Amino acid sequence: MSVRRPKDEKLTMAAIAELAGVSxxxxxxxxxxxxxxxxxxxxxxxxxxxxxxxxxxxxARALSAGRVGSVNLVMSEVDSPYFVEIIRGVEETLERAExxxxxxxxxxxxxxxxxxxxxxxxxxxxxxxxxxxDEHAVYVEELHRHGIPFAVxxxxxxxxxxxxxxxATNFAGGFxxxxxxxxxGHRRIAVIGGQxxxxxxxxxxxxxxxxxxxxxxxxxxxxxxxxxxxxxxYASANALLDVPEPPTxxxxxxxxxxxxxxxxxxxxxxxxxDDMSVVGFDDVPLVALLTPAxxxxxxxxREMGALATRMLLRIVAGETLExxxxxxxxxxxxxxxxxxxxxx
Amino acid sequence: MSVRRPKDEKLTMAAIAELAGVSxxxxxxxxxxxxxxxxxxxxxxxxxxxxxxxxxxxxARALSAGRVGSVNLVMSEVDSPYFVEIIRGVEETLERAExxxxxxxxxxxxxxxxxxxxxxxxxxxxxxxxxxxDEHAVYVEELHRHGIPFAVxxxxxxxxxxxxxxxATNFAGGFxxxxxxxxxGHRRIAVIGGQxxxxxxxxxxxxxxxxxxxxxxxxxxxxxxxxxxxxxxYASANALLDVPEPPTxxxxxxxxxxxxxxxxxxxxxxxxxDDMSVVGFDDVPLVALLTPAxxxxxxxxREMGALATRMLLRIVAGETLExxxxxxxxxxxxxxxxxxxxxx
Numbered sequence: 001m002s003v004r005r006p007k008d009e010k011l012t013m014a015a016i017a018e019l020a021g022v023s024x025x026x027x028x029x030x031x032x033x034x035x036x037x038x039x040x041x042x043x044x045x046x047x048x049x050x051x052x053x054x055x056x057x058x059x060a061r062a063l064s065a066g067r068v069g070s071v072n073l074v075m076s077e078v079d080s081p082y083f084v085e086i087i088r089g090v091e092e093t094l095e096r097a098e099x100x101x102x103x104x105x106x107x108x109x110x111x112x113x114x115x116x117x118x119x120x121x122x123x124x125x126x127x128x129x130x131x132x133x134d135e136h137a138v139y140v141e142e143l144h145r146h147g148i149p150f151a152v153x154x155x156x157x158x159x160x161x162x163x164x165x166x167x168a169t170n171f172a173g174g175f176x177x178x179x180x181x182x183x184x185g186h187r188r189i190a191v192i193g194g195q196x197x198x199x200x201x202x203x204x205x206x207x208x209x210x211x212x213x214x215x216x217x218x219x220x221x222x223x224x225x226x227x228x229x230x231x232x233x234y235a236s237a238n239a240l241l242d243v244p245e246p247p248t249x250x251x252x253x254x255x256x257x258x259x260x261x262x263x264x265x266x267x268x269x270x271x272x273x274d275d276m277s278v279v280g281f282d283d284v285p286l287v288a289l290l291t292p293a294x295x296x297x298x299x300x301x302r303e304m305g306a307l308a309t310r311m312l313l314r315i316v317a318g319e320t321l322e323x324x325x326x327x328x329x330x331x332x333x334x335x336x337x338x339x340x341x342x343x344x
Numbered sequence: 345m346s347v348r349r350p351k352d353e354k355l356t357m358a359a360i361a362e363l364a365g366v367s368x369x370x371x372x373x374x375x376x377x378x379x380x381x382x383x384x385x386x387x388x389x390x391x392x393x394x395x396x397x398x399x400x401x402x403x404a405r406a407l408s409a410g411r412v413g414s415v416n417l418v419m420s421e422v423d424s425p426y427f428v429e430i431i432r433g434v435e436e437t438l439e440r441a442e443x444x445x446x447x448x449x450x451x452x453x454x455x456x457x458x459x460x461x462x463x464x465x466x467x468x469x470x471x472x473x474x475x476x477x478d479e480h481a482v483y484v485e486e487l488h489r490h491g492i493p494f495a496v497x498x499x500x501x502x503x504x505x506x507x508x509x510x511x512a513t514n515f516a517g518g519f520x521x522x523x524x525x526x527x528x529g530h531r532r533i534a535v536i537g538g539q540x541x542x543x544x545x546x547x548x549x550x551x552x553x554x555x556x557x558x559x560x561x562x563x564x565x566x567x568x569x570x571x572x573x574x575x576x577x578y579a580s581a582n583a584l585l586d587v588p589e590p591p592t593x594x595x596x597x598x599x600x601x602x603x604x605x606x607x608x609x610x611x612x613x614x615x616x617x618d619d620m621s622v623v624g625f626d627d628v629p630l631v632a633l634l635t636p637a638x639x640x641x642x643x644x645x646r647e648m649g650a651l652a653t654r655m656l657l658r659i660v661a662g663e664t665l666e667x668x669x670x671x672x673x674x675x676x677x678x679x680x681x682x683x684x685x686x687x688x
Contacts, residue, residue, distance in 0.1 A: 078435075081630075084428050087447070091448075101448070102444050103446075116444070123412075259630070265635075285423075291635075
C-alpha cells in the first residue's frame with residue numbers, strides 16, 4: 001500500500017472499514033500484514049479492498065506512474081558506524097526495489113519528530129523504517145492511525161509484540177562472549193552494561209548464565225553500568241581497575257565502549273591482551289583495524305536493516321508476515337584482544 | 345528554483361529563453377546563480393522570469409504547497425566515517441530549512457547512476473548535492489540540461505571551475521603536517537599518496553614545499569603511492585619499513601591509511617610514537633579514540649557538507665554566489681601519535 005494523499009487515504013480506510021463492518025485499526029492491521037485479526041475478518045476486509053480495486057500488489061504498483069517511489073528511514077542519530085551499517089542495508093535493498101531512501105535523524109527531539117511525521121503525511125511515502133527510538137510507542141500509534149506501513153530495526157529488543165521488527169539474539173551473544181573468556185581460563189570476568197534496554201538485560205543474562213554454567217560466582221563488583229559510548233567504557237574500565245582484585249577480562253557493552261576500555265588500559269600502561277582481555281559487541285567495520293584487532297560479538301546490523309526493509313516491502317505488497325518479530329543470529333568474531341589470563 | 349514536473353520545467357525554460365532571446369543553457373546558468381553570463385544578459389533573463397512570475401524566492405517557495413520538499417544527496421559510497429560526516433552536515437542544514445534528504449549511493453555504477461537521475465527527473469527535487477564522483481562531468485552536464493540546481497562537495501579538488509563546489513585547503517594541510525614533523529626533529533619523513541586526484545597532488549605538493557623550505561631533500565623512496573583504504577596504508581608502511589634506511593615518521597594519505605600503518609607497525613612490534621610517528625588526514629570521529637590517539641590534518645567534512653547545502657539553497661532561492669568554488673581551512677589536530685625521532 002502506498003500512501004500519497006493522506007486525506008484520500010483516510011477516506012478510503014474509513015470506507016473499507018464501513019463496508020467490511022470493522023474498525024479502522026483492523027483495516028490498518030490487515031493492510032499492514034499484522035497479526036491480531038481473525039482469518040474471517042481478514043478475508044472480509046480483503047474482499048472489500050479487492051472490490052474497491054484497492055490493489056496492493058507490489059509489482060503492479062511499482063509500474064504505476066503515480067507512485068511516491070521512496071521509503072523513509074528514520075533514526076535518532078547517524079553518529080556511530082553502527083547506524084551507517086543500517087543505512088547501507090536499507091539502501092541496498094531499496095535500490096534493488098528501485099525505491100529511493102529519505103533519511104531523517106530526529107536526535108530524539110519532539111520538534112524534529114513532528115516535522116518528519118508531517119512531511120511523510122504531506123508528501124506521502126511507500127512506508128517507513130524506524131530504527132527504534134525511545135518514543136517508539138507514540139510513533140507506532142501515529143503510523144497506524146495514518147495507515148502508513150512500517151517495519152522496525154529493533155536492536156534494543158523493546159518493540160511492541162505485534163510490530164514488524166528485526167532484532168538480534170542478545171542473550172546468545174552475551175553467553176558466547178563469556179563462555180569464550182571462560183574457555184581461555186578467565187574467572188574474574190567483568191561486564192559493562194548499556195542503556196537500560198531489553199538488549200542490555202538479555203546480554204547480561206547471557207553473561208550470568210555462562211558464569212553459572214561454569215560454576216563461577218557472579219560478582220556484583222565486576223558488573224558496571226554504562227551508556228553505549230566510548231567514554232562510558234573508559235570510565236567503567238577505570239573503575240574496574242581500581243577494584244581490590246581487578247578482573248582479567250572485560251566484556252564491553254558495545255564496540256565504542258571497548259575502545260574506551262582500550263584507552264583506559266593504554267593510559268595505565270596495560271597491554272591488550274597480555275594484561276587484560278577485551279571483548280566488544282556489534283562488530284562495527286573499524287574494530288577489525290584496531291591494534292590489537294577487537295574480538296567482538298557480531299550483530300549483523302546491515303542484514304538487520306536489509307531484512308526490515310524486505311519485511312516492509314512485503315507488507316507494502318500486501319503479503320502477510322509469518323512472524324512480526326525476527327531475531328538474527330549474533331556470532332563471536334575471534335581476533336586478537338583475548339588471551340589466557342596471566343598467572344599471578 | 346524547484347523542479348517538479350520536468351516537462352513543464354523544460355517548457356518554461358524554453359519559453360524564458362525565447363522571450364529573453366538567449367539559449368536555454370544561459371537561462372539555466374542565470375537560474376542557478378552561475379557565472380559565465382554578462383550582466384546585461386542576466387538582467388534581461390531575470391526580467392523575463394520576473395514578468396512570468398517565475399519567482400524564485402526561497403522563503404516564499406518554502407511556504408507554497410506544491411513544493412517537492414526534498415533535496416537529493418548523491419554519493420558513491422557510505423563505507424567510511426568520512427561520508428557519514430558529510431551526511432550529517434547536509435542533513436542538519438536541510439532540517440533547519442525544513443527540507444528532507446533523499447540519500448542515494450551509486451557505487452560508481454552506471455546502472456545506479458541512470459536510476460537516480462531518472463527518479464530525480466520523474467519525482468522532482470529542490471536540488472542535488474553531489475559528493476564528487478568520478479563521472480562528475482557527465483552528471484553536471486545532465487543536471488544543467490534538466491535545469492536542476494546543484495552543488496558539489498568536492499574534497500578531491502577536481503570539479504569544473506564554474507560548478508558550485510566546496511573543498512578544503514589540501515596544500516596547506518600537507519604543508520602543516522610535514523612542517524610539524526620537521527619541528528619535532530624528523531628528517532626522514534615518508535608520505536603515502538592517495539588516488540590520483542588533485543587533492544592528492546596538492547597534499548604532496550605541500551609535503552614537498554615544507555621539506556624544501558627546511559632544506560631537507562625530497563627522497564623518492566620515501567614517497568609511496570596508495571588508495572584511500574586501510575590496506576593501502578598497511579602495504580605502504582610495510583614497504584617503507586623495508587627501505588634500507590627507513591623513515592622515522594609517516595604522513596598517511598588519510599585516517600584509514602593511518603590505521604593500516606598502525607597495524608603494520610603493531611605486527612612488527614614497533615610502537616607509535618616511540619618507534620615511528622604517524623600523521624593522518626581527515627580527522628574522522630573515531631581516530632581520537634585510537635591508542636595512541638591519531639594526530640591528523642582535520643578536513644572540516646561536516647561543515648563542507650553544510651556549506652554545499654547552504655550554497656544550493658541560495659541558488660534555489662535565486663541568489664548569485666560570490667564565488668562558485670569555496671575551500672575550507674584544514675587544521676592540524678595534535679594528539680599522541682608523534683614524538684621526536686629516536687636518536688640512532
